[in-house]
Amino acid sequence: AEDLKKLKEYVDIAVRAAEQLYDASEGEAKKAYALQFLASKGIKFDSDTVDKMIEAAVLTLHHELYGSNPDLIV
Numbered sequence: 001a002e003d004l005k006k007l008k009e010y011v012d013i014a015v016r017a018a019e020q021l022y023d024a025s026e027g028e029a030k031k032a033y034a035l036q037f038l039a040s041k042g043i044k045f046d047s048d049t050v051d052k053m054i055e056a057a058v059l060t061l062h063h064e065l066y067g068s069n070p071d072l073i074v
Helices: 002-021 027-040 047-066
Strands: none
């Protein structure tokens, strides 16, 4: 459980940093950045789990930034 909590914290950091570094149209670059950041922290979860956590973090961030209006989510 502690490892999963740490993973979530790192995923949140990686996603927020990628959002600041790249444009909205650079989704693949954002994901690559997030994956590289996680790898640099020694994260060793299966890619499916990490992908889902990244997507959840992106969705959470977009809800924080734009609310729940799906028309505003890029």
